[in-house]
Amino acid sequence: MDNLATADSSPPHSLAPDQLTPAQRTAVDHFEGPLLVLAGPGSGKTRVITRRMARLVERGVDPRQILAVTFTNKAAEEMAARVERLAGGRPVAVSTFHRFCARLLRDHAELVGLQANYTILDTTDQKQVVRTVLDELNLDAVHFPPARISGRISRAKNEQQTAESLQANSVSRVGNHFQEVVARVYPRYQDFLLRANAVDFDDLLLHVQQLLTENPELRSRLDQQYRFVMVDEYQDTNLVQYGIVRLLSHDHPNLCVTGDPDQSIYGWRGARVDNILRFEQDYPDATVVRLEENFRSTAAILRSADQLIAHNQLRKAKSLITQNPEGDAVELLVYGSAQDEAHGISARIHELVSRNECTYGDCAVFYRVNSMSRQLEQALSRWGIPYQVIAGVAFFERAEVKDLLGYLRLIENPADDAAFARVVNKPPRRIGKVTQSKLARYATTEKINRLEAAAHAKQIPNLSKPATTALLRFHELIDGLNLADAGSVAELLRTIIDRTRYTAGWQTGLGKSSEQDIQRQAVIDELLALATQYDEDLGDERSLAGFLEITSLVADTDAIDPSQGNVTLMTLHAAKGLEFPTVFVAGVEQNLLPHERSLRDDNPREIEEERRLLFVGMTRAIDRLSLTLAAQRDLHGQSRSTIPSQFLNEMQLSMRDNTIPGDTAVPRPPLPDAGNTMGRSGMADSPLLTTGAALLNGTGEAATLEQGFAVGMAVRHPRYGRGTVVAVDGFARNRTVTVRFEDSDEGVSFQAAHCPLQPLGRS
DNA sequence: CCACTATTGCTTTTT
DNA sequence: GCAATAGTGG
Numbered sequence: 024m025d026n027l028a029t030a031d032s033s034p035p036h037s038l039a040p041d042q043l044t045p046a047q048r049t050a051v052d053h054f055e056g057p058l059l060v061l062a063g064p065g066s067g068k069t070r071v072i073t074r075r076m077a078r079l080v081e082r083g084v085d086p087r088q089i090l091a092v093t094f095t096n097k098a099a100e101e102m103a104a105r106v107e108r109l110a111g112g113r114p115v116a117v118s119t120f121h122r123f124c125a126r127l128l129r130d131h132a133e134l135v136g137l138q139a140n141y142t143i144l145d146t147t148d149q150k151q152v153v154r155t156v157l158d159e160l161n162l163d164a165v166h167f168p169p170a171r172i173s174g175r176i177s178r179a180k181n182e183q184q185t186a187e188s189l190q191a192n193s194v195s196r197v198g199n200h201f202q203e204v205v206a207r208v209y210p211r212y213q214d215f216l217l218r219a220n221a222v223d224f225d226d227l228l229l230h231v232q233q234l235l236t237e238n239p240e241l242r243s244r245l246d247q248q249y250r251f252v253m254v255d256e257y258q259d260t261n262l263v264q265y266g267i268v269r270l271l272s273h274d275h276p277n278l279c280v281t282g283d284p285d286q287s288i289y290g291w292r293g294a295r296v297d298n299i300l301r302f303e304q305d306y307p308d309a310t311v312v313r314l315e316e317n318f319r320s321t322a323a324i325l326r327s328a329d330q331l332i333a334h335n336q337l338r339k340a341k342s343l344i345t346q347n348p349e350g351d352a353v354e355l356l357v358y359g360s361a362q363d364e365a366h367g368i369s370a371r372i373h374e375l376v377s378r379n380e381c382t383y384g385d386c387a388v389f390y391r392v393n394s395m396s397r398q399l400e401q402a403l404s405r406w407g408i409p410y411q412v413i414a415g416v417a418f419f420e421r422a423e424v425k426d427l428l429g430y431l432r433l434i435e436n437p438a439d440d441a442a443f444a445r446v447v448n449k450p451p452r453r454i455g456k457v458t459q460s461k462l463a464r465y466a467t468t469e470k471i472n473r474l475e476a477a478a479h480a481k482q483i484p485n486l487s488k489p490a491t492t493a494l495l496r497f498h499e500l501i502d503g504l505n506l507a508d509a510g511s512v513a514e515l516l517r518t519i520i521d522r523t524r525y526t527a528g529w530q531t532g533l534g535k536s537s538e539q540d541i542q543r544q545a546v547i548d549e550l551l552a553l554a555t556q557y558d559e560d561l562g563d564e565r566s567l568a569g570f571l572e573i574t575s576l577v578a579d580t581d582a583i584d585p586s587q588g589n590v591t592l593m594t595l596h597a598a599k600g601l602e603f604p605t606v607f608v609a610g611v612e613q614n615l616l617p618h619e620r621s622l623r624d625d626n627p628r629e630i631e632e633e634r635r636l637l638f639v640g641m642t643r644a645i646d647r648l649s650l651t652l653a654a655q656r657d658l659h660g661q662s663r664s665t666i667p668s669q670f671l672n673e674m675q676l677s678m679r680d681n682t683i684p685g686d687t688a689v690p691r692p693p694l695p696d697a698g699n700t701m702g703r704s705g706m707a708d709s710p711l712l713t714t715g716a717a718l719l720n721g722t723g724e725a726a727t728l729e730q731g732f733a734v735g736m737a738v739r740h741p742r743y744g745r746g747t748v749v750a751v752d753g754f755a756r757n758r759t760v761t762v763r764f765e766d767s768d769e770g771v772s773f774q775a776a777h778c779p780l781q782p783l784g785r786s
Numbered sequence: 787c788c789a790c791t792a793t794t795g796c797t798t799t800t801t
Numbered sequence: 802g803c804a805a806t807a808g809t810g811g
Contacts, residue, residue, distance in 0.1 A: 094801070121801050146800085164805085168796090224801050291799065392798055394802085448788095455788045487787070576801070596799045618798060636799080659796080659802090 043074075050312040051075045053279070054082065057272075057306035059299070060281040063343055064328075064642035065319025065602070068281055072253060073102055075279065077109030079251060086110065090249035090271070091117040094256050096577060098600055102255075120264050121224060121576050124231040127245075128222070129568070134238060135230045140568055141220045142432045143575040147425065148441045149173045149223050155444075155463075156211045167204050175205045176212060180225035181261045181293030183232075186210035219472070220438040228263040235270040242270055250275045256600075257282035257302070261293035269305070276306060284339065285332050286639050288596060290632050300339075317343050317642075319602055321350025324648045328641040330674040335631045352677040353641070354649040355611075357667075359681070361395075363689040364653040365402035367681055368607050370690045371649070372590060373406050375605060381646075383409055384588040387603040389595045389640045391616045395609060396592050403590060405691070413593035419577060423546045428574055430519045431512075434504050435567040438472040447473075447497060450528055454497065458490040474501060512570045513554035520547070595640045606644035608637065611652045613666040637670055650676065738762055 043051060047067055050060050051074045062068035072091075080086055091106075093099045096119055103117040118126075125143065132139045144152070153169040153176075179189050186209040216222060222230065235242040252272050254260065257280035260268070272278040280302060287296045303309050317325055322345055329343045358364040372386050388399055396412050403410045418424060426449050432442035440463075448454045465483045466476035480486060480494035500522060509515035520526060526547070529540045557570050591603070595616075610616060617633035641648055650671070655662050681689055736748045746764035 096801095119801070165795095227801085288799075289801095292801080394797065397802085451789065453788060457787060490787080594799065615798095620798065632799095 043071075044314075044316060046312050046314055046316075047071050047074075049310070050314075051078055053310055053312075054079075055277050057276050057302070057309040058279040059302045059306075059309050059311045060279065060314065061299075061311065061341075062281055062283055062314040063317060063341065064283065064286065064639070065317040066314035067318055068255075068283075068314060069102065069105075069600075071314065072255060072279075072281055073105040073109060076102075076106045076115055076253065080106075080110040080113055080115065084251060086113050086115040088248065088250040089115050089253070090123070090251070091115065091253040092120050092123060092255065092268075093117060094119060094259055095600075096122070098255065119576065120260075120267075121227050122572070124227040124267070125572055125576065127231050127234070128227060129572075131234055131238075131241065134234055134241075136217060137222070137230070138220050138436075138438075140436045141222055142436045142439045142442065142571060143227065144216070144221050144223045144441055145419075145425075145575065146173070147420070148221075148445070149177075151444060152212055152215050152441055153208060156208050156215065158460075159211065160207060162204060167201070171201075172205055172208055173212075175202075176209050177223070177225050178293060179205075179209065180229055181263060183229075183262055183266075186213050215440070218438065219440045220436050221441060225263075228261075228267065232263050232266045232270070235267065243274060246271055246274045251277045251279070253279045253281075255281050256286075258284050258287040258296050258299045259289045259294045260298050261295060262298075265295065265298045278306070285335070285341070285635055286599065288599065288632060288636050288639060290628065313341075315341065315344055317345040317347070319347075319645055320345065320642060320648075321347050321646060323350045323352050324641065324644050327353040327648075327674040327676065328638055331634060331641070331670060332638045334670075334673045335634055337628065337631055351647060353675070355671060355676040355678040356649055356651040357678065357680045358651065358653045358689060359655060360662075361398050361610075361653045361656045362402070363681065364609060364651050365398040366405075366691060367689045368399065368609065368649075368651060369402040369406040369408055371607075372403075372408055372605070375647075376408075381604050382588060383590050385604040386607070387591045387593070387598070387601075387605070387643070388607045388609055389593060389598050389643070390609045391595060391618060391636070392610075393594055399592055399609065403592075408590055409588065410590040410592055413591065413597050418546070418549070419574060421543075421546050423543050424550050424574075426525070427516055427519060427547070427550060428571065430501075430504070430523070431515070431567055431571060433474065433501055434506075434515075435571060437474045437501075440466070440473045443473040447477075450523060450525055452493055452497065453489060454493050458486065458494070461486055461490075462494065474498060478502075506565075506567050511554075511558040512565060512567065513551055513558055515567075516551055516554050595636045598643050599639050602643050602645055604645045605647045606640070606649070608640045608648075608650045609652075610656070611637070611650045611668045611671060612656070613668050615656075615665075616668055616670070634670060637668075 044067075047070070050058065050071045053075065060068065060071060062071070076089060076091060079089060091099075091102060093102060099117040099119050099122075103115060106115045106117070107113065128135070128137070128141070129139055132141055150169040150173055153173050154164055157164055157167060157169065157172075186206075189206050189209055216226065235245070249271055252268065254268055259282070268278065268280075280299065282299050284296050284299055287294060287299075290296070303311065320328075325343050325345050325347075332338070333340075333342075356364075356367060358367050368388060372383070375381050375386070376383055390396065390399070400410065400412065419428075426446055429442045429445040429449075432439050433446060436442070444459065447459065461483055462473060462476050462480075465479075466473045469476065469479075471479075476483070477494040477498040480491040480498075483491070483494075486494075504515065504518060504522070506512065506515055509518050526544065529543065553574075554570065557573065558565055561569060595608070608616075614622065616637060617630050621629035621633050641650075652665065652667055652671075654665060656665050657663070737745065738748060739745050746762040748762055
């Protein structure tokens with residue numbers, strides 16, 4: 024089951040579980056004082072950290088005195104489970120930076136001007152808030168895109184620039200319109216958040232830093248409480264995180280950080296590699312351990328990766344060593360089009376699996392941008408290969424999820440005007456733009472939140488009668504909802520869906536529902552399942568705040584599920600910390616990897632980060648690694664010729680050209696027939712939906728079928744199983760296929776061009 | 787004054 | 802190919 028695992032498991036080439044190299048041993052046995060572990064890819068870093076934590080407990084350190092911080096929930100959970108196992112069942116707290124801060128802030132909210140029931144805004148909410156502020160300033164969102172503005176605000180926060188200092192800064196730089204606008208929006212944005220008792224992701228960290236800086240007694244108490252602090256992926260910390268870590272390890276500098284400057288890929292998010300590079304200056308008596316031997320990849324893979332990364336100038340020289348066997352050379356596969364590339368990869372996986380060289384779950388495909396998953400999904404679908412996409416359309420980004428969570432947020436924190444704006448007219452209850460802006464104006468002048476203002480609708484000037492009653496009814500609706508009455512989060516969600524008649528508008532009637540509605544319902548069911556799980560896990564401890572905290576701070580990478588036996592598709596960023604026997608990196612082209620944005624102003628730092636990104640991707644591979652590219656790729660709908668990535672010239676590769684025009688160099692899947700499609704795919708008729716990612720798996724887009732569909736044709740859907748086509752309507756893009764699946768009375772309609780239906784032949 | 791449909795434009799990476 | 806806007810009918 025562990026074919027996808029972090030570095031600590033035991034891949035074929037690794038040391039026996041109990042064995043440690045001398046360097047690893049030094050790190051594990053290190054007790055007090057600062058420790059820096061510089062760990063190359065596949066060097067057993069996770070194993071070292073977990074072993075060290077267990078060792079601390081063994082030496083009598085109370086687990087509550089250990090604070091371990093990672094960047095993803097997935098990493099945190101895995102680490103916690105592993106340490107607990109090693110430490111004889113004693114739980115050790117492992118948390119992400121954001122979660123740790125969220126908890127701390129919950130306990131001390133009033134010290135930074137918040138209340139304990141504050142809510143966390145996501146990027147969509149942030150953009151919405153920016154939009155509101157732009158409106159107030161009479162600026163248009165077309166000329167000043169909210170996404171860019173909130174990005175700049177986020178960057179400012181990461182660099183510890185307050186609204187005031189940014190303003191001061193931009194005044195000195197006259198002429199920069201955009202910067203000026205950002206400086207004007209920032210303080211109002213922040214004001215909105217504070218009034219809404221809400222924080223954004225950056226605030227979680229920033230508020231905690233402020234908390235620790237301004238309250239020395241609290242700081243020293245926490246410093247004392249967390250006598251041992253461990254930070255994983257230290258090269259990814261930003262200035263604020265760096266500050267927090269330092270504030271917590273002042274009196275007890277038993278700080279252990281681990282990381283690899285060559286795997287720093289979050290510079291764009293404010294991460295500072297310098298943090299790890301200057302650790303030895305920050306803590307002159309630090310012990311430094313270098314883990315350079317790789318236990319993961321073949322020598323061939325490692326050699327190419329090493330050659331690549333050696334081209335980074337702004338780097339301390341370091342080479343990767345391994346005693347692993349040579350293995351196959353790293354391949355470069357060149358295809359004529361993105362479609363060929365996708366089919367080529369699928370064919371390759373199909374071949375490897377049918378020759379029993381690996382399983383589907385052993386394979387991963389990485390790419391630079393999420394939008395590249397679509398074509399890969401289509402091809403894999405056509406080949407009948409089961410796959411999971413990490414963060415295709417993220418589960419928690421789905422409108423239904425955000426709406427329902429919006430209701431929960433508003434119930435928990437009535438001051439959350441962002442949540443109010445999100446749900447006040449969802450589903451449509453005749454509270455449109457005009458009414459909302461009158462309400463907002465009134466709320467602002469009266470200095471009350473919007474929900475309260477809705478209760479006073481009769482006092483709002485120029486409000487039409489129907490609008491007034493609609494607002495009053497909405498207020499009543501929210502007022503009548505709470506966790507105590509509902510009994511559990513899941514029950515509360517059901518009550519919300521029921522009372523708002525949330526799904527009422529969906530039934531397109533005539534005894535058939537659309538594919539879209541089925542998906543939306545599935546999303547809701549998934550959220551309910553998640554809530555039920557939460558209710559069970561927490562028992563009497565359950566709270567809305569707790570549930571919202573979990574749902575706000577999850578990442579899509581958390582959904583990676585190795586046990587499913589699926590090919591895994593994800594971005595290069597999401598791939599960090601994982602390993603797979605067979606890896607494909609797709610789209611290794613100039614302007615894509617390196618991304619065009621990094622080439623734009625010829626900044627070597629950015630190009631080096633792109634190089635590290637490819638390095639990270641390559642070093643995930645255990646046995647087989649292929650880099651692929653397409654000579655032509657669609658960009659904004661237009662097909663364009665591409666240029667091979669500059670990185671390809673920097674390493675040893677064995678090239679295979681599959682671009683012979685009009686030829687069969689790229690195989691297409693064998694024609695489907697009822698007999699062997701099932702056997703080949705290895706897919707269950709209706710797989711269980713377990714995670715958000717798995718849920719969305721296979722439903723995105725799909726095959727364009729040359730032969731089309733006809734009434735009476737037997738088809739198979741990756742999720743709903745076998746069925747028969749009962750109707751075909753419309754033309755071209757509007758063509759829909761209605762299918763009746765086995766054990767179902769209803770027909771389900773699909774867009775012919777965009778569904779993963781596989782024809783099985785006539786029945 | 788609101789809801790719905792057609793149309794234009796922009797698209798890294800993520801806690 | 803999506804999401805914010807413009808336009809139209811109710």
